[in-house]
Amino acid sequence: MMINSGDVAFVLISSMLVFFMTPGLGLFYAGMVPRKNTINMLMSVVFVCGMATVMWFAFGYSIAFGPDAGGFGVVGNLSNAFFSGVSATEAGPYANNIPGALFAIFQLMFCIITPAILVGSLTGRMKFSALFIFVTVWLMLVYYPLAHMVWGQGGFIAGFGAVDFAGGNVIHISSGVSGLVACIILGSRKGYGIKSYHPHNIPLFFIGGAILWVGWFAFNGGSALAANGLAVQAVVNSMIASAAAMMSWMLIETFLYKKVTVMGAVTGAIIGLVAITPGAGFVPFGAALAIGALVSPICLFFMTKVKQKFGYDDSLDAFGCHGIGGIWGGIATGLFAQSAINPVAQWNGLFFGETQLFVAQLIAIGISVLYSATMTALIMFVLKKVITIRVTPAEEALGLDISEHAEQAYPAFSGIDQ
Secondary structure, three states: OOOOHHHHHHHHHHHHHHHHHHHHHHHHHHOOOOHHHHHHHHHHHHHHHHHHHHHHHHHHHHHHHOOEOOOOOOOEOOOOHHHOOOOOOOEOOOOOOOEHHHHHHHHHHHHHHHHHHHHHHOOOOEOHHHHHHHHHHHHHHHHHHHHHHHHOOOOOOHHHOOOOOOOHHHHHHHHHHHHHHHHHHHOOOOOEOOEOOOOOOHHHHHHHHHHHHHHHHHHHHHHHOOOOHHHHHHHHHHHHHHHHHHHHHHHHHHHHHOOOOHHHHHHHHHHHHHHHHHHOOOOOHHHHHHHHHHHHHHHHHHHHHHHHHHOOOOOOOHHHHHHHHHHHHHHHHHHHOOOOOOOOOOOOOHHHOOOHHHHHHHHHHHHHHHHHHHHHHHHHHHHHHHOOOEOOHHHHHHOHHHHHHOOOOOOOOOOOOO
16 A cells, blocks of 8 residues: 555644643643643643653654564664654555554654643642653653553554554543653642542643643544544544543543533543543444443542552542543453454454453553553652652742742732642
């Protein structure tokens, strides 16, 4: 198959939209934090756009998608370092209808947003210098190997038949589980469990959520790597799942609190998108409705009851939304996938009478959880030994905008911050 200009245009636009999701995530997160940490939250997300791109070009892409090193299916070799052999005009090994460089840059956008999701667990108390080092090392030890295991040629997890259409394991489980482990090792914010934390700007959160929602159609649809029926399947599934999750969340709020909230509705839509991500190009439309409807009660349970029970300070619920949503999505793919929709799935899901894919999905999820948790714990414990990773209590009280960046989001504000 020759390079297809329509597919090139589609994936180019998808790449741009997925990139736009990361600034959108910055707004989404910034609206949820106290006013005094707005700049720090934006900076914690946006720096990844620069740092992850340079690393991806230098060696990250090669480790994630280069030819397998050593035959273990864990990392690629460095033959594609500095995009060596990656052409802007000729197809690469992962798609014969688009240039290799376009595939590489589309995958970069996923690499950028994943640690940006993770930092939501650590907001309000981590030194920016420590966060910078943590994310840099995390990409090398967690993201690149996991991407290779799930999506790379000869990848270990792909080898036993597990599927992940657009990043349930690689993006959502890795960021959510890593966020949980890192926030536990970092420790809670001062006063956590005693005082309440309130979002300072819900319209900002709403704008960021809207950008994420629109970008997600490119996130999932673009993962077809062609302007074809599979992309349509992924986009339609994404819309159905997000809408069902929003309605489900609103129904729960109505039952529990007798009121519905903007934050609840938008959160529901986002976790519906998280849940459909691994199966967007594998499951039928009806399954997307079920996946979205069920993810809201599952995630809400973890964001409230489980979080309260164990007392961990996952500041912006990266684990509750992305970790749990990604796990449910991976399981649901094992339940509802159909080979007729996408032959990359070697078997149909459990719901259609076959067990192999369901078992493979459970194993893949288990490996992703254990690998992400273990490597994140290792990184955090080493960092704690060699550098100071937390701001002082005084700096935390003042706010990280001033103490870490000498900037204020609202310089005219003269009230009392939380």
